[in-house]
Amino acid sequence: MSTRRIIDMAKAAFRRKHHLKGWRKYRGYTQDRVAEMIGISRSYYAQIESGARDYSQDFLEKAAEVLSCDPVDILIRDPSQAEMLWSIYDQLSPVQREQFLEMATPIAQTLKRRA
Numbered sequence: 001m002s003t004r005r006i007i008d009m010a011k012a013a014f015r016r017k018h019h020l021k022g023w024r025k026y027r028g029y030t031q032d033r034v035a036e037m038i039g040i041s042r043s044y045y046a047q048i049e050s051g052a053r054d055y056s057q058d059f060l061e062k063a064a065e066v067l068s069c070d071p072v073d074i075l076i077r078d079p080s081q082a083e084m085l086w087s088i089y090d091q092l093s094p095v096q097r098e099q100f101l102e103m104a105t106p107i108a109q110t111l112k113r114r115a
Helices: 004-016 020-026 033-039 044-050 055-067 071-076 085-090 094-114
Strands: none
Touching: 020 044, 020 071, 033 044, 033 055, 055 071, 085 094
């Protein structure tokens, strides 16, 4: 294996992780459609989605807008994990979210004390 290939593999291992593909599929979009909505080529988008190319903050913000989520969601939330609390939270109205947090906060504080 060439030195260049080893360096490329090491770089890929340290690229920032994301859930871009998961969010795209969750929204029912193709790579073509997301790339078009962001304003980039499909091949460029595919390279970012596969991890072959790094993304910029500008890209992340545009992708989040297209995928109807927050930029941080793309970085830390796997939308395929429907049983996670955030997915329940996302389905609530603003009033229900407030009530949900009022109930969840004391539970979280109790669990922290027990840990």
